[in-house]
Amino acid sequence: MTELAIKLLKDKKLSQNEYETLISTYTAEDADSLAKEACRIRDEIYGNYVFIRGLIEISNICRNDCYYCGIRKSNKDCIRYRLTHKEILECCEEGYELGFRTFVLQGGEDGYYTDDVLCGIIADIKFRFPDCAVTLSLGERSYESYLALFNAGADRYLLRHETADSAHYSLLHPQSLTLENRMRCLNDLRDIGYQVGAGFMVGSPYQTVEHLAKDICFIQDFKPDMCGIGPFIPHKDTPFGVFQGGSAALTCFLLSVIRIIHPSVLLPATTALGTIMEDGREKGILSGANVVMPNLSPSSVRKKYQLYDNKLSDGAESAQCIQQLKERVASTGCKIVVDRGDVKKG
Numbered sequence: 001m002t003e004l005a006i007k008l009l010k011d012k013k014l015s016q017n018e019y020e021t022l023i024s025t026y027t028a029e030d031a032d033s034l035a036k037e038a039c040r041i042r043d044e045i046y047g048n049y050v051f052i053r054g055l056i057e058i059s060n061i062c063r064n065d066c067y068y069c070g071i072r073k074s075n076k077d078c079i080r081y082r083l084t085h086k087e088i089l090e091c092c093e094e095g096y097e098l099g100f101r102t103f104v105l106q107g108g109e110d111g112y113y114t115d116d117v118l119c120g121i122i123a124d125i126k127f128r129f130p131d132c133a134v135t136l137s138l139g140e141r142s143y144e145s146y147l148a149l150f151n152a153g154a155d156r157y158l159l160r161h162e163t164a165d166s167a168h169y170s171l172l173h174p175q176s177l178t179l180e181n182r183m184r185c186l187n188d189l190r191d192i193g194y195q196v197g198a199g200f201m202v203g204s205p206y207q208t209v210e211h212l213a214k215d216i217c218f219i220q221d222f223k224p225d226m227c228g229i230g231p232f233i234p235h236k237d238t239p240f241g242v243f244q245g246g247s248a249a250l251t252c253f254l255l256s257v258i259r260i261i262h263p264s265v266l267l268p269a270t271t272a273l274g275t276i277m278e279d280g281r282e283k284g285i286l287s288g289a290n291v292v293m294p295n296l297s298p299s300s301v302r303k304k305y306q307l308y309d310n311k312l313s314d315g316a317e318s319a320q321c322i323q324q325l326k327e328r329v330a331s332t333g334c335k336i337v338v339d340r341g342d343v344k345k346g
């Protein structure tokens with residue numbers, strides 16, 4: 001093993017410079033050893049359980065124009081949809097029957113979903129399924145809005161920071177979007193009392209090893225309750241359609257690093273990882289992940305929520321095929337459980 005991998009196993013923490021070197025020089029042996037340690041730590045804290053979240057993609061209408069994202073405002077070839085209150089509740093009903101105890105409402109920044117509309121939906125879900133957690137992933141909103149949604153019953157919020165380097169952030173987003181505001185949102189969410197998720201893409205355009213080291217340091221310092229990490233995958237109708245996608249191996253390596261430096265984090269094996277590698281979810285779990293988020297959206301809209309090319313939404317990615325997912329997870333030695341799967345606070 002390399003010296004820095006040994007140091008990480010021992011100290012559970014490195015400096016930004018050391019992460020840079022580790023990421024540029026790690027060996028297959030390092031990746032194996034870190035993955036084993038990551039799984040040991042996960043099992044010690046959470047047991048060998050994998051938590052499932054039913055992902056409901058409530059709208060692909062978005063006011064933003066992120067250069068990487070297939071549902072960006074300028075993509076005229078994207079067929080737009082939004083789900084109604086009733087449709088969202090029907091997804092939850094079906095999900096509950098299938099054993100889901102967390103519903104994730106994700107979407108573009110769609111002005112239709114005012115605080116009033118969302119509070120009505122959230123309160124209704126919590127009323128009908130009081131033993132379930134509601135997670136939101138609806139982008140940047142004001143403090144007051146996040147507070148209203150929390151008071152209506154939302155438990156968690158996913159908002160990837162995307163990159164912890166502000167110059168890199170501005171290469172991925174139009175000028176109207178800043179890392180500063182993204183961080184303001186993450187801090188607001190934490191102050192209000194949400195379980196908060198951050199995260200980033202691996203191999204996004206213009207990303208350097210220094211940027212990745214910064215991302216790891218941000219996770220080390222901010223200690224989000226959840227951390228979504230997936231490979232960047234180009235979408236043909238975006239400005240980044242011609243760029244290379246990110247690497248599955250590096251994504252898995254970073255999952256292990258994050259589990260080691262932040263043991264209690266809830267770490268999904270993402271759909272993007274499953275999309276670029278046939279057994280991506282399994283590899284993610286074997287690298288220390290403990291969450292999977294199958295798709296619970298109505299089948300009529302699934303193909304329309306196309307963040308990147310070939311995004312999976314059937315097979316083990318589909319909530320309805322939970323049996324297939326259970327078998328795949330079992331092949332890693334882990335077990336899917338019917339549980340809210342809240343973060344364990346140290």
Ligand code: SAH
Nearest residue numbers: 068069107108138139160231232233307308
């Ligand atoms: N509007 C919400 C939800 C965005 S979609 C928000 O701003 O948080 C969820 C995540 O998908 C994004 O945070 C981004 O990291 C990821 N994503 C978007 N386009 C992608 C692409 N081309 N490849 C890989 N991941 C992508």
